[in-house]
Structures are given as structure tokens and as C-alpha cells.
Amino acid sequence: MNAPVPIDTSSPAYSLPLDRYDVSDPALYQNDTWYPYFKRLRREAPITYVPDSLYGPYWSVTKYKDIMHCEVHHEVFSNEIGGITIEDFPLDLQRPSFIRMDPPKHDEQRKVASPIVAPANLANMEPLIRERTRLVLDALPRNETFDWVEHVSVKLTTMMLATLFDYPFEERTQLTYWSDVAICNVRDPSSPVHSEQERFEELKKMAAAMSALFNERRNQPPKFDLLSMLAHGESTRDMPLKEFMGNLSLLIVGGNDTTRNSMSGGLMALNQFPDQYRKLMANPKLIESLVPEIIRYHTPVIHMRRTTSQDTELGGHAIKAGDKVVMWYISGNRDEDAIENPNDFIIDRARPRQHLSFGFGIHRCVGNRLAELQLRILWEEILPRFPMIEVVGEPKRLYSNFIRGIRHLPVRIPG
Ligand code: HEM
Numbered sequence: 001m002n003a004p005v006p007i008d009t010s011s012p013a014y015s016l017p018l019d020r021y022d023v024s025d026p027a028l029y030q031n032d033t034w035y036p037y038f039k040r041l042r043r044e045a046p047i048t049y050v051p052d053s054l055y056g057p058y059w060s061v062t063k064y065k066d067i068m069h070c071e072v073h074h075e076v077f078s079n080e081i082g083g084i085t086i087e088d089f090p091l092d093l094q095r096p097s098f099i100r101m102d103p104p105k106h107d108e109q110r111k112v113a114s115p116i117v118a119p120a121n122l123a124n125m126e127p128l129i130r131e132r133t134r135l136v137l138d139a140l141p142r143n144e145t146f147d148w149v150e151h152v153s154v155k156l157t158t159m160m161l162a163t164l165f166d167y168p169f170e171e172r173t174q175l176t177y178w179s180d181v182a183i184c185n186v187r188d189p190s191s192p193v194h195s196e197q198e199r200f201e202e203l204k205k206m207a208a209a210m211s212a213l214f215n216e217r218r219n220q221p222p223k224f225d226l227l228s229m230l231a232h233g234e235s236t237r238d239m240p241l242k243e244f245m246g247n248l249s250l251l252i253v254g255g256n257d258t259t260r261n262s263m264s265g266g267l268m269a270l271n272q273f274p275d276q277y278r279k280l281m282a283n284p285k286l287i288e289s290l291v292p293e294i295i296r297y298h299t300p301v302i303h304m305r306r307t308t309s310q311d312t313e314l315g316g317h318a319i320k321a322g323d324k325v326v327m328w329y330i331s332g333n334r335d336e337d338a339i340e341n342p343n344d345f346i347i348d349r350a351r352p353r354q355h356l357s358f359g360f361g362i363h364r365c366v367g368n369r370l371a372e373l374q375l376r377i378l379w380e381e382i383l384p385r386f387p388m389i390e391v392v393g394e395p396k397r398l399y400s401n402f403i404r405g406i407r408h409l410p411v412r413i414p415g
Contacts, residue, residue: 038331064338071360082307097246112233142415153263166225188399258300265298296355
């Protein structure tokens with residue numbers, strides 16, 4: 001494994017002139033070489049205008065407090081005008097969902113989906129999540145190398161998706177496939193689709209498969225699954241096709257990729273910081289603060305984008321209406337002015353929930369407590385079973401500037 005924080009002094013981050021800095025290159029995240037770039041940006045140019053990138057001009061926001069400013073001023077920093085990713089999508093292929101909306105429509109649709117993660121429903125789901133986690137862990141081989149992502153992270157999150165949608169369990173891998181389609185970078189040769197048109201066509205198939213269930217549930221009494229909730233919600237029951245596709249993709253990706261990568265990222269972090277792994281084994285009560293620290297340290301969503309609805313000012317910079325503003329959560333979570341020793345993975349921080357991984361403000365992640373629950377159960381079940389799970393090779397990472405994904409992670413459990 002790499003040293004905890006790979007500071008490579010030969011990195012171009014130290015020699016490139018700042019006006020040539022563009023942190024939108026997905027290779028930075030696939031190679032995990034982003035640290036020094038953001039370190040220098042935070043110090044020398046925390047808010048900076050990038051006039052030319054693969055995704056056109058954009059403002060780069062790298063410090064915790066400036067990101068928070070954009071998050072809480074949603075009337076200026078809009079999700080609806082340009083979407084949530086640095087990449088713009090062709091108008092005819094856009095799929096609106098409530099994360100790509102501003103109030104009032106955002107608030108109405110969010111209200112429809114949020115009961116799925118109400119405390120009472122989480123408590124209802126806990127025994128099922130625990131039972132499945134036990135089964136998955138008990139089936140793991142000893143003394144041989146296997147892929148943690150395939151055997152644990154993907155399996156558990158796929159089962160969770162089937163539960164959230166009350167989707168036929170034996171067909172659940174379709175949900176993971178659609179999640180991968182919805183989130184992949186079409187320029188990555190290993191992606192399941194290679195153009196926006198192809199992505200749109202695949203997601204149309206998802207909508208077709210889901211619409212039968214959606215219509216069925218509309219004619220049944222309301223239940224506690226996402227399809228039933230959308231089918232009965234006043235602001236969602238008659239969604240046009242593209243909005244149906246958009247909201248399904250949002251809920252599938254939201255519930256899947258981010259949690260999956262936290263399951264892998266947490267194990268990696270504990271292996272990078274063996275003193276913390278030992279501390280955890282000696283005191284399992286620390287799982288409580290371990291979980292948010294995993295989510296901060298891994299930062300599963302690398303950035304969110306906003307578009308300004310009016311001329312404004314941010315940290316002394318004049319930003320024009322219609323400009324693209326990218327909030328780099330991955331950098332805000334490593335901001336020395338907001339988080340003590342941010343490059344260290346410390347499982348007993350005093351305020352572990354002080355991070356940007358779930359965003360903030362009106363779009364703050366609706367599923368944050370569900371994600372934490374899944375991770376808590378995973379570690380509660382791992383600790384009594386296995387003395388140590390060793391990462392035995394380098395992870396393979398996703399080519400993406402949006403999702404910090406781990407595609408493969410070789411591990412071994414000593415028997
Ligand atoms: C929104 C991260 C798990 C559903 C978001 C946002 C982030 C995020 C960064 C946008 C926040 C903003 O713009 O201010 C994460 C991470 C997760 C996770 C890191 C796991 C570790 C989940 C789960 C669900 C979910 C399990 C499923 C139910 C959503 C939805 C939104 C959202 C529906 C849109 C909220 C809105 O626009 O009002 N999430 N998420 N997420 N997330 Fe999550």
C-alpha cells in the first residue's frame with residue numbers, strides 16, 4: 001500500500017504555474033495524485049478561475065468555508081441551471097431529478113423520498129441489513145487473496161438497493177449495472193457505455209423495467225419502498241419519462257456507489273493507518289466515530305457543481321451570472337483551517353461529523369444516516385469475526401472526477 005499521504009515532490013503540482021492548474025482531469029483521481037494540487041491551491045489560490053478545461057471554463061472552490069458559502073446560498077448557487085457535475089450534458093439527453101432542481105420543486109420531491117430514511121424505517125431495516133452482512137462475511141475465504149469490492153462492497157450495496165426499491169431480489173444486479181451506467185465516465189474504455197446517447201438508451205431500459213412496478217404500486221396502498229413512495233407522491237406520481245429516469249438514477253446512484261466505495265475506502269484507510277486499526281480492535285465502541293471518519297477521509301463524492309443565477313462575490317472574486325462553480329469536497333475535507341491534521345485518519349476525533357462528504361444546506365445527502373448505518377453494521381460484524389483484514393495489493397480506482405471509486409481491492413484474511 002502507499003504511504004498514508006503520498007506527497008510526491010516531483011509532482012507537477014509544485015512546478016506548474018497556477019494558471020495552468022486544472023484539477024478536473026479524472027486521471028488525478030484514478031492515480032490518486034490529487035493531494036499536492038489541492039494543497040497548493042488552498043494555500044495560494046483557494047478560489048480560482050480556470051478559463052479552459054475539457055469541461056469549459058469554471059471556478060474552482062477548494063476551501064471548507066467557501067464551499068459552505070456556496071452550499072447555504074442556494075438562491076445564488078443553483079443546481080437547476082446547469083446541473084451538479086462539472087460536465088455539461090446535451091440538452092436533449094438531460095434527465096432532471098430533484099438534486100438538479102431548485103426550490104420549490106426540489107423541496108416537494110425530496111419530501112416524497114425522505115421517509116425511506118426516517119429513523120423508524122432505519123430501525124426496521126437494521127435486522128435485515130445485519131443478517132445479510134453476516135452471511136456475506138461468513139462466506140469469505142481465509143488465507144487466500146480475494147477482491148473486497150466484488151465479495152463485500154458490491155454484494156452488500158446491491159442487496160440494499162433491492163430492499164430500497166423492493167425490486168425482485170434475484171434480478172438485483174441489474175440495479176448495480178444501471179448505477180454504473182448512470183455514473184460512469186463515457187471516455188473511460190472500461191465503462192459499460194461509451195457515449196451520452198448510449199447512456200440515455202440504457203437508462204431508458206431501466207425506466208421501462210421500473211415503470212411496470214411503479215404502475216403496479218400506484219394502484220396498491222402506499223408502502224415503504226422508493227417506487228411506492230414516488231408512485232404515491234403528489235409531485236412525483238405523474239413525472240414525465242425523463243424525470244422518472246432522472247429520479248431513479250439519482251436514488252440508485254445515491255444509495256449505491258457512495259456507500260460501496262466507503263466500504264472499500266474504510267478498509268484501505270485502516271490498513272494505511274495500522275495504529276488506528278489496532279485502536280479500533282482494542283475498543284469496538286470507536287465504530288461510532290470511525291464511520292464518519294471513513295466518510296470524511298474517503299470523500300466518496302469528489303465534487304458538486306453549481307451555476308450562479310446572478311452576479312455575486314465569493315472570497316473577494318466577482319463571479320458573473322451563469323458561471324460554473326465547482327466545489328471540491330475532496331479538498332474541503334483536507335482543509336487545515338477547518339479540520340485538525342486533515343491528512344491523518346483518526347478514528348476518535350472529537351467532532352467526526354464535521355466534514356463535507358454529505359454536502360450541506362438544502363441538498364445535504366438525504367441518505368446519510370442509512371449510509372452510516374450500513375457501515376456501522378459492517379464494522380460491528382467484522383470486528384468479532386476477523387482479527388485483521390489485510391490489503392495485499394494496490395487498489396484499482398475509477399476514472400472519474402465525480403465519484404471516488406474503488407473498482408478492485410485485493411485483500412486477505414489470515415486464518
Ligand atoms: C445527495 C453524498 C449515501 C441519496 C448527496 C450529496 C452528496 C452525497 C455529496 C449532495 C449534497 C449537496 O449538494 O449539498 C453521499 C455519500 C454517501 C451517500 C458520501 C455515502 C457514504 C446516500 C444514500 C442514499 C443517498 C445511501 C439513498 C437513499 C441521496 C439523495 C441526494 C443525495 C437522494 C439528493 C438530495 C437533494 O438534492 O436534496 N449525497 N451520499 N445518498 N444523496 Fe447521498
